[in-house]
Amino acid sequence: MSKLVSTITGREFPFGRLEEFADNGEALEVAVPNIRGARPRAGASVWERFAEFLPFKAMNASASLGEGNTPLMDAGASLKAFTGIERLLLKNETQNPTWSFKDRGSLACIFMAREMGETLTATISTGNMGHSIAAYGARAGIRALVFVPEFAPREKLMAMTMHGATVIKVHAPDYALMKKTVLGLAGEFRLRIVSGNGPIRTEGYKLTAFEMHEQMRGEPPGYIAVPTSACGHIRGLFKGYRELLAAGLITRLPRMIVVQAANNSPIVTAIKRGLKQVVPFTNVHTVAEAITTGNPMGGDEIIAKASQHGWLAEDVTEDEILEAQRVFAQAGYFVEPATATSLQAVRKLRAAGRIAPGEPVVLMLTGAGLKDLDALKFQPCSIVESSLDAVRRDLETALGSRPG
Amino acid sequence: MSKLVSTITGREFPFGRLEEFADNGEALEVAVPNIRGARPRAGASVWERFAEFLPFKAMNASASLGEGNTPLMDAGASLKAFTGIERLLLKNETQNPTWSFKDRGSLACIFMAREMGETLTATISTGNMGHSIAAYGARAGIRALVFVPEFAPREKLMAMTMHGATVIKVHAPDYALMKKTVLGLAGEFRLRIVSGNGPIRTEGYKLTAFEMHEQMRGEPPGYIAVPTSACGHIRGLFKGYRELLAAGLITRLPRMIVVQAANNSPIVTAIKRGLKQVVPFTNVHTVAEAITTGNPMGGDEIIAKASQHGWLAEDVTEDEILEAQRVFAQAGYFVEPATATSLQAVRKLRAAGRIAPGEPVVLMLTGAGLKDLDALKFQPCSIVESSLDAVRRDLETALGSRPG
Numbered sequence: 129m130s131k132l133v134s135t136i137t138g139r140e141f142p143f144g145r146l147e148e149f150a151d152n153g154e155a156l157e158v159a160v161p162n163i164r165g166a167r168p169r170a171g172a173s174v175w176e177r178f179a180e181f182l183p184f185k186a187m188n189a190s191a192s193l194g195e196g197n198t199p200l201m202d203a204g205a206s207l208k209a210f211t212g213i214e215r216l217l218l219k220n221e222t223q224n225p226t227w228s229f230k231d232r233g234s235l236a237c238i239f240m241a242r243e244m245g246e247t248l249t250a251t252i253s254t255g256n257m258g259h260s261i262a263a264y265g266a267r268a269g270i271r272a273l274v275f276v277p278e279f280a281p282r283e284k285l286m287a288m289t290m291h292g293a294t295v296i297k298v299h300a301p302d303y304a305l306m307k308k309t310v311l312g313l314a315g316e317f318r319l320r321i322v323s324g325n326g327p328i329r330t331e332g333y334k335l336t337a338f339e340m341h342e343q344m345r346g347e348p349p350g351y352i353a354v355p356t357s358a359c360g361h362i363r364g365l366f367k368g369y370r371e372l373l374a375a376g377l378i379t380r381l382p383r384m385i386v387v388q389a390a391n392n393s394p395i396v397t398a399i400k401r402g403l404k405q406v407v408p409f410t411n412v413h414t415v416a417e418a419i420t421t422g423n424p425m426g427g428d429e430i431i432a433k434a435s436q437h438g439w440l441a442e443d444v445t446e447d448e449i450l451e452a453q454r455v456f457a458q459a460g461y462f463v464e465p466a467t468a469t470s471l472q473a474v475r476k477l478r479a480a481g482r483i484a485p486g487e488p489v490v491l492m493l494t495g496a497g498l499k500d501l502d503a504l505k506f507q508p509c510s511i512v513e514s515s516l517d518a519v520r521r522d523l524e525t526a527l528g529s530r531p532g
Numbered sequence: 533m534s535k536l537v538s539t540i541t542g543r544e545f546p547f548g549r550l551e552e553f554a555d556n557g558e559a560l561e562v563a564v565p566n567i568r569g570a571r572p573r574a575g576a577s578v579w580e581r582f583a584e585f586l587p588f589k590a591m592n593a594s595a596s597l598g599e600g601n602t603p604l605m606d607a608g609a610s611l612k613a614f615t616g617i618e619r620l621l622l623k624n625e626t627q628n629p630t631w632s633f634k635d636r637g638s639l640a641c642i643f644m645a646r647e648m649g650e651t652l653t654a655t656i657s658t659g660n661m662g663h664s665i666a667a668y669g670a671r672a673g674i675r676a677l678v679f680v681p682e683f684a685p686r687e688k689l690m691a692m693t694m695h696g697a698t699v700i701k702v703h704a705p706d707y708a709l710m711k712k713t714v715l716g717l718a719g720e721f722r723l724r725i726v727s728g729n730g731p732i733r734t735e736g737y738k739l740t741a742f743e744m745h746e747q748m749r750g751e752p753p754g755y756i757a758v759p760t761s762a763c764g765h766i767r768g769l770f771k772g773y774r775e776l777l778a779a780g781l782i783t784r785l786p787r788m789i790v791v792q793a794a795n796n797s798p799i800v801t802a803i804k805r806g807l808k809q810v811v812p813f814t815n816v817h818t819v820a821e822a823i824t825t826g827n828p829m830g831g832d833e834i835i836a837k838a839s840q841h842g843w844l845a846e847d848v849t850e851d852e853i854l855e856a857q858r859v860f861a862q863a864g865y866f867v868e869p870a871t872a873t874s875l876q877a878v879r880k881l882r883a884a885g886r887i888a889p890g891e892p893v894v895l896m897l898t899g900a901g902l903k904d905l906d907a908l909k910f911q912p913c914s915i916v917e918s919s920l921d922a923v924r925r926d927l928e929t930a931l932g933s934r935p936g
């Protein structure tokens with residue numbers, strides 16, 4: 129029987145617990161029994177193959193939208209030249225059903241809801257997670273309830289409502305205050321409100337580690353760079369590798385790289401300063417909208433893990449983010465600004481000699497560029513304006529040569 | 533040695549020919565030699581496994597962005613109930629690198645450019661194809677040149693320019709005239725301008741058929757419904773199955789379903805009226821922006837194939853398209869309006885008894901809902917406006933019950 133365990137003190141809680149954190153804010157995670165003897169088996173999807181590593185009893189393909197099975201690509205010459213990293217790989221999570229990494233966590237949420245007999249799943253989100261939960265709720269016939277802040281862009285709200293989610297926009301002076309108020313209603317209403325860093329979603333994200341384990345034929349990468357906001361993604365990826373180690377399927381862990389925007393770097397700042405606790409950021413403003421959690425719950429655990437396991441941490445300026453988005457696109461990958469942060473982070477860490485040469489470095493492509501079109505207003509858009517009469521001449525100019 | 537063959541008269545042309553159609557407008561297709569003995573082999577990607585079925589000599593993973601390997605999903609209870617089709621399947625091409633089916637054709641274009649030693653690839657597009665070609669050109673280090681009409685939305689132009697494509701916007705009274713003018717420059721400038729229905733892109737789309745062949749363990753579906761504009765996608769899918777038949781890997785062909793918006797149904801109208809030629813539509817206006825080719829080159833071939841092979845054809849009104857987009861989303865799939873057409877088409881054909889019960893019907897999910905956000909202005913967006921003080925009461929109302 130699986131149980132929830134505090135990542136800080138080791139205190140135990142029942143698996144079905146509604147609240148995602150202990151009363152004192154300690155992050156919880158699932159302790160899967162018998163992980164030492166767990167082995168992958170044959171199966172069409174990664175959650176079928178790694179079923180022994182998962183805590184859910186109610187796993188069924190009817191909950192799946194076809195998430196995962198995303199490519200792990202050689203990054204290509206231009207990105208290797210930009211970063212100075214020879215073995216640079218891209219794990220493209222934008223090829224998930226709602227075009228972000230969030231879908232893996234949403235699958236886990238639906239498995240959990242079904243196991244607990246819940247008919248509703250709730251979340252607080254500005255965008256990607258709400259969109260994903262709305263889609264998975266629709267697929268599974270489980271009602272989705274998404275609390276959004278007033279600054280959530282209309283496109284993302286449209287996607288949620290198209291999927292049939294109930295969307296409650298809470299006008300409030302501060303997003304953190306809004307989150308706290310809504311989470312305060314969870315117990316009273318017997319409502320499971322999943323967050324980006326809860327123990328359930330984390331079980332979904334660890335599937336990405338299992339998939340990379342298969343794709344790299346059992347070799348863990350040297351480093352995995354993860355744009356970090358609520359912390360669930362980096363936590364889940366590392367938990368996956370920890371469980372592969374516990375099961376005896378690998379002999380060493382990858383080193384994680386915590387990446388944040390300099391304008392909102394509560395974890396990276398703490399790690400760089402050698403502090404043990406999150407350095408809260410308020411009134412956050414960054415073009416990397418998907419990573420704007422200024423005071424992440426459970427962030428202290430990430431800082432502790434960074435110290436214990438020799439993780440790296442780097443922050444990235446606004447100009448660096450926009451540059452990296454262009455560099456990514458000119459290598460074929462149109463990613464959202466939050467994703468672009470990791471490219472600059474590994475470039476800077478490599479230049480500083482913090483990343484050892486020769487080791488594989490994986491960048492997680494967390495979200496599609498189409499998910500954050502607002503950010504494009506900061507990018508140049510150079511178009512040749514032409515006409516039927518002028519197109520011959522304009523083509524000649526563009527090609528820099530005459531026909532023939 | 534592969535060659536190009538007219539789909540109408542069987543006239544032969546050299547494989548490297550720049551022009552995609554014969555002088556009299558006949559559509560060309562690749563005749564792959566030795567198709568009868570061709571067999572799939574081991575390989576990581578579908579183009580590696582089906583290399584014997586492809587005409588390209590310069591295939592290399594460095595051209596790939598990780599396209600294909602998309603899920604073929606059971607459509608779920610709600611879409612089956614809506615359409616009345618028991619074995620309804622979804623081939624989700626929105627999980628490609630630029631989130632549309634176009635990426636398969638773009639891979640083929642890059643293979644061709646490399647084989648011919650070309651350093652530039654050009655296309656005319658309002659959106660998805662230009663975006664895809666721009667991304668693949670960036671990946672391969674081949675310059676992309678995209679001619680766009682003046683009504684192309686800025687988001688799509690931004691995606692193209694982010695990828696580093698040269699974008700020439702041609703102001704013209706009519707898109708068809710603009711296309712003709714630009715294509716007229718191809719020979720003079722020795723420029724390969726790929727269209728949506730050229731023989732090269734078609735080779736990419738047939739890979740989807742090979743992938744479905746694997747996913748359905750050798751059973752061809754009864755029907756494949758394809759939103760149809762330039763005609764390349766439906767042509768490529770069918771060509772794939774024809775080649776599987778020629779190779780002796782299947783014993784019957786699927787029946788294709790040509791789907792168009794009623795506001796722009798040049799092929800469907802011709803098929804329904806029993807005509808042999810495209811019925812041109814002008815000044816087309818439909819919410820299904822991705823399928824607005826009003827007078828598709830090579831369309832006559834599709835009409836001939838429909839007659840010869842017993843294909844079905846159906847058109848869909850604007851209201852039906854918008855309804856289908858909502859129904860799709862409420863089953864978990866946020867697709868662009870062009871994709872949504874197919875859901876209504878198969879519903880109507882099933883209701884009319886044209887689709888036999890019990891046979892698998894595949895819908896091609898051609899493009900992501902995020903690719904056409906303009907269309908959402910026609911959709912309702914119901915949001916609960918709340919505040920910190922009111923959220924408890926508003927949650928109670930949304931749940932229809934008091935806490936506890």
